[in-house]
Amino acid sequence: MRSLILRTAARQLLPIFIIISIIIMLRGHNAPGGGFIGGLIAASAYILYDIAYGVVDARRVLRMDPLYLIGLGLACALGSGIPSFLIDSPFTAQEWITFTIPFYGKFAVTSPLVFDLGVYLTVIGVLLTIVFSLAEE
Amino acid sequence: MNVLIISPVIIPFTTAIILLLLFKLKSVQRYISLIGSLVSLGISISLLVHTIDSGILSVQIGNWPAPYGITIVSDLFSAIMVVMTALMSLTVNIYSMIDIDTKRIQYGYFPLINILLMGVNGAFLTGDIFNLYVWFEVMLMSSFVLMVLGGERKQMEGAVKYVTLNLISSALFLAGLGILYGEIGTLNMADIAYTLRATADATVTGSTAMLFFIAFGIKAAIFPLFFWLPASYHTPPASVSALFAGLLTKVGVYSLIRSFTLFFVQDATFFHEFMIIIAGFTMLTGVLGAASQFEFRRVLSFHIISQIGYMIMGLGIFTPLAIAGSIFFLIHNMITKTNLFFISGVVYRLKGSYELKKLGGLYASHPWLSIFLVISAFSLAGLPPLSGFWAKFALIKAGLQSQDYPIVFIALFVSMLTLFSMVKIWAEAFWKKQPSQKNDFKSKLSARDYIVMIIPIGMLALLAVAIGIGFEPLMNICMKAASQLLNPELYIQSILGGYPK
Amino acid sequence: METVLAFLIGFLYAAGVYAMLRRSIIKLVIGLMLMGQATNLLIFTAGGLTRAQAPLVEPGQTIPPAIHADPLPEALILTAIVISFGVLAFMLVLVHRAYQTVGTDDLDKLKGTDS
Numbered sequence: 246m247r248s249l250i251l252r253t254a255a256r257q258l259l260p261i262f263i264i265i266s267i268i269i270m271l272r273g274h275n276a277p278g279g280g281f282i283g284g285l286i287a288a289s290a291y292i293l294y295d296i297a298y299g300v301v302d303a304r305r306v307l308r309m310d311p312l313y314l315i316g317l318g319l320a321c322a323l324g325s326g327i328p329s330f331l332i333d334s335p336f337t338a339q340e341w342i343t344f345t346i347p348f349y350g351k352f353a354v355t356s357p358l359v360f361d362l363g364v365y366l367t368v369i370g371v372l373l374t375i376v377f378s379l380a381e382e
Numbered sequence: 383m384n385v386l387i388i389s390p391v392i393i394p395f396t397t398a399i400i401l402l403l404l405f406k407l408k409s410v411q412r413y414i415s416l417i418g419s420l421v422s423l424g425i426s427i428s429l430l431v432h433t434i435d436s437g438i439l440s441v442q443i444g445n446w447p448a449p450y451g452i453t454i455v456s457d458l459f460s461a462i463m464v465v466m467t468a469l470m471s472l473t474v475n476i477y478s479m480i481d482i483d484t485k486r487i488q489y490g491y492f493p494l495i496n497i498l499l500m501g502v503n504g505a506f507l508t509g510d511i512f513n514l515y516v517w518f519e520v521m522l523m524s525s526f527v528l529m530v531l532g533g534e535r536k537q538m539e540g541a542v543k544y545v546t547l548n549l550i551s552s553a554l555f556l557a558g559l560g561i562l563y564g565e566i567g568t569l570n571m572a573d574i575a576y577t578l579r580a581t582a583d584a585t586v587t588g589s590t591a592m593l594f595f596i597a598f599g600i601k602a603a604i605f606p607l608f609f610w611l612p613a614s615y616h617t618p619p620a621s622v623s624a625l626f627a628g629l630l631t632k633v634g635v636y637s638l639i640r641s642f643t644l645f646f647v648q649d650a651t652f653f654h655e656f657m658i659i660i661a662g663f664t665m666l667t668g669v670l671g672a673a674s675q676f677e678f679r680r681v682l683s684f685h686i687i688s689q690i691g692y693m694i695m696g697l698g699i700f701t702p703l704a705i706a707g708s709i710f711f712l713i714h715n716m717i718t719k720t721n722l723f724f725i726s727g728v729v730y731r732l733k734g735s736y737e738l739k740k741l742g743g744l745y746a747s748h749p750w751l752s753i754f755l756v757i758s759a760f761s762l763a764g765l766p767p768l769s770g771f772w773a774k775f776a777l778i779k780a781g782l783q784s785q786d787y788p789i790v791f792i793a794l795f796v797s798m799l800t801l802f803s804m805v806k807i808w809a810e811a812f813w814k815k816q817p818s819q820k821n822d823f824k825s826k827l828s829a830r831d832y833i834v835m836i837i838p839i840g841m842l843a844l845l846a847v848a849i850g851i852g853f854e855p856l857m858n859i860c861m862k863a864a865s866q867l868l869n870p871e872l873y874i875q876s877i878l879g880g881y882p883k
Numbered sequence: 884m885e886t887v888l889a890f891l892i893g894f895l896y897a898a899g900v901y902a903m904l905r906r907s908i909i910k911l912v913i914g915l916m917l918m919g920q921a922t923n924l925l926i927f928t929a930g931g932l933t934r935a936q937a938p939l940v941e942p943g944q945t946i947p948p949a950i951h952a953d954p955l956p957e958a959l960i961l962t963a964i965v966i967s968f969g970v971l972a973f974m975l976v977l978v979h980r981a982y983q984t985v986g987t988d989d990l991d992k993l994k995g996t997d998s
Contacts, residue, residue, distance in 0.1 A: 281965065312490070316402030323395060329384075329445075336388045336454075338445040375972045379979070512959055519966045526973055530980070538981040540996045542908065545977065549915050549970060556963055557922045563956070564929025613996045 248297070255297035259306070262290030270365050271358075280361035284368025291369075292376050300380040311373035318366030325360035386429055387441045387456050390464045390503040393422045394471070398496035408487050415492040416475045422499070423468040426461070433461040434859065438866065438876040440509065448877050449570035453509035457873060458863035459709060463506045463636055466716050469845075470628040471499050473838035474621055477724055480831045481621040481731075486531050494531070495625060498524040505633050509877060511559055512569045514637065518555070518601070522548050525630060528622050529614065540614030547610035551600035558593030561586070572877035575645040575870050591646040591653065598641070602634030604694060605663040608687045612671065615686070616679035616736070620727020623679060627686055628720035632712055635693045639708065642697060643867040650700070657698030658789050665691030665796040672803045678726040678736040678811065681803055682719070685762065688796055689715050692777055695789055699780050705864035707776030710857060714761065714769040714849065721758040721842035725751065728835050729811060734823035738807065743816035750836060752812045754843040759804035761846040764797045769849035772857065888928045895921035908981065908988045912974045919967040923960045930956030 266287035273279030295303035304310075329338040337360070343353045397418030401411055433439055433456050443452040456464070474495065482491050501521030508514050526548075529541045563569060565586050566577045578587060596607065603611040611631070615623055642653065668688025675681045689711070696708025726736065728751060733741050745752040761768035774797060781790040827835075849856055866872055895917050902914030930953055938951040982988055 310405070312402060312405050316399055316405070319395070319399045319402065323392070323399060326392075333384060335384050335441045335445050336392075336443055371969070372972075375976060379976060382979075382983075512962075516962065516966070519970075523969060523973065526977070530977060533980060533984060535984050536996050538977070538984050539993045541977060542911075542981060542990070542993055543996075545974065546903070546911060546915065550918070553915075553918045553922045557925050560922065560926030560929045560956070560959070563926070563959070564931060567953075569955075617996055 252297045255294045259290045259294055262293075263287050266290070266365075270361055273361060274355070274358060280364030281368055284365040285372070287365070288369045288372040288376075291373055295376065295380055300377055303380075304377065307373065311370045311377065314366050314370030315374065316370075318363045318368075318370055321363030321366060322360050323363075325356040325363065328356055384441050386425070386432060387439050387454050387507070388443075389425050390422060390429065390468070390507060391454075391500055393418060393425060394496040394500040394503065398493045398500065401493040401496065402490075405490070405493075408484060411487055411492045412475070412479050412482075415496060416472075416479075418496060419468065419471040419475045419499075423465075423472050426464045426468040429456055430458075430461040430465050432456075433458055434862070438873060440877050448509075448879075449568050449573035452513050453570060453572070453877055454507050455509035455571075455873070455877060456507055457866050458859065459636075459639070459867055460506045462709065462713065462859065462863060463632070464503055466713055467499060467502050467506065467629060470625065470716060470720055471495070473720065473724070473842060474625045474628075476838045477624070477727070477835060478621045480827075480835050481619055481727055486619070489531050491528070491531060494524045494528050498528065498625070498629075502629050502633055506636060509571050510569055511562070511571055511574065515552070515555055515559060518552060518633070521630070521633065522552065525626065528625075529618055531618065531622070534617070537617045540617035543610045544614040547600055547607075551597045554593055554600075555597035558590050558597060561593070562590045565590070570877070571640075571644055572874045576874050576878065578645050578648065587646060587648050588652075591642075591649065594641055594646065595638070595653075598634050598637045599660075600634075601631065602638060602690050602694075603631050603687050604660055604690055605667050605687075608664070608668070608690075611687060612680055612683040615683040616677065620679075620723055620730065624720045624723035624727070627682070627723050628716045631686055631690060632716060635690060635708075635712060638694070639697055639705070639867065643705070644870050644873060647870075654698045654700050657694050658786060661691045661695035661698055662789050662792045663691075664688065664694060665792055669796045669799040669803070673799055673806075675803075676738045676810075678729065678738060678741075678807065679723065680736075681738075681807060682722050682726065685800065685803070686719060688800065689719070689762075691796070692774065692793065695793060696777050696780065698789075699777075699784050699786055700868075701780050701784055702861065702864045702868055703776055703783065704780035705867055706857065706860040707773060707780055709860045709863055710776055711773040713856070713860075714773045714846070717842050717845055717849070718758045718762045718770065721754070721839055721846070722762065724835070724839050724842070725755050725758065728827075728832070728839070731827045731832075731835070732825045734825070738810035740817060741811040742814045743812075745812040751839070754836070754839045755812065756808065757843040757846055759808060760801075761850065763801035763804050765801070767847075767850045769846045769853070771850060772853040776857070884932055885928060888924065888932075892921050892924050892928065895924065906990050908978050908990055908993075911990065912971070912978055915974065916967065916971060919963070919970075923963055926956050926960055926963070930959075 266283040269278040269286060270280050270283030291303055291307055294306055326337040328340045329336055340356045341353055343351055346352050397415060400414055404410065438455060438457040440453055440455045442448055443454060498521055501517050501524065504517035505514055505521060508517060526541065526545055529544055530537050562574065566574065568574055568577060600607045615626060646653065665688045668684050668691060672681045672684035672688065675684060692711050693708045696704040696711065729741060729744065730736055732748065735741060757768065761770040764770040764774040774793065778790050778793055781793065899914045899917035899921060902910045902917060933952045935950040935952050936948045938947045938954045940947050985993060
């Protein structure tokens, strides 16, 4: 689509969408949000870019094949279950590690967060695989 | 121990992830997938051994206690099915080395079969009814893509039917599951079994059971819900057909056996009569369909349906021997049916056609292939001393013991017709001379590729012979599995533990 | 409220089946999706409609409020929606490709693989 407004907007909105999607993914741990919705938002940014500039440019902006995103996402989801093996508790049992970061305070990393990151990446990957392959017709 | 129960699901998953991350290296994909299936086989055999030794094993995912969390259970029936799945995956992986072209690898054939295997193993191992639905969907999504991979015209036509019918079945399953949850407020299979025994409301469980029966029946391809199968199974490449024939309908049968032994036992007399009637019709329509066909893979597709009838028959008779016979039949059928689809693929490579009329002369040119075909085909028809004989023997003996004479008669009659259409394949494709006017096809299959393709065929044929000759240990395991299935208290006890009894 | 929803579910199932029986392949997809939505609504209704508080544990408490809605049907429906979203995406690609290879959207002309 050769609309100047859309093209300018798509370029500016891409980073904003991605930042918002990451915020939504992170807040999903204790509040509404999460990897799935975050992934949808991030993917919609690229889909908007695809509508404005075409699929070739959208692929260039993504910098990698969306299939790798699926692979990475699934690897994260699997990885979130691995720590539970090391202490011989059931698969995907939730584990916490708490750090103390200077000037910030306590910061907890949990295995569900890794799982959510996996969902986030997988959703982006699956959506963009489908949309790009349809757009390439 | 925790790791072992879940690993039949995790290993194909890990393999799929590695394959996705190495997507550009097409030449190594097949080897990675092969290694993955070898590891799966080792792990699942060790799971079976553990299950035989120490009874029903279970693990609570995420450490949420039952009945609130998702349970993964491995009883003998599940463990046997997982071993068979791993065996099928190994043979399909070897066969796919030659059968699958670069174009299909490029579209992700190997990651997809591993995800399919993950779904199948998940469905066999899960102890949670909603989780079963999710595994069904995992399995279906990858099978949808495998079905259309390559994008030929007939694949598209077959896929539309396959996808539609399977989605309707999923919707019915989900509806039944929702009603069941609304009624008794639990999704854990052991808890469902416990609660339904305590509070039997026959009207609700009856309608729910029927919804489940129809949903699983569509997946298992029973009469009159099978029409998607012969319309679609002969369209994808032979290795995909073989994988589907070996695994997908069997998951439907597994779910039927599991749900109708574990929790839908209230209205037993009605359902058992009903199942026996359905089984008879399934056998007959399947075998008559096969007798009227002259396309190699369509004959085999109709035979899948007729053999599903035998498994349902065992479930309908519902004695320990009958259930054991059904399990034995499942094992035997996975082996021989997959093998016959493999052979059809090799024949296609050699002669360029699946039409029996255009084939011929294969016994003279490829004796080993012919011998393996004879073994598998006669095993399917149930001739002694092959695996199919003992499977049918157990079922028929159980039928005679419980005095279900009509179904025994139908089963024997269908066996004869099965033999007829197997002999038809033998006579048309292997024994008669090559029809001279259609001799212009030049096979591109090199000698080395032929040997690679024949390895899995030989493995499965030898297995059919081995099961036939040394059937006793396997039959003992099947009897043990059946007695576990018919005593659901064990299952409930081992999952819910100190739950009020 | 249950009665209204029951009629709505029935209507959705009927509409879904009707659309699936049409000859157009696009209407087949629409019918399947309507059936999926009807099923979701069925789970929602069968799970019990409670006019009560959300099942969230307030800060400082250890259990949710005494009368709370059952969160599990929603979780099931959410999963089912996500799955049907994936299936819908696949169906659209399939229908598109099928239209390209076969050259028709008439289901009556897709009989090549029936016996």
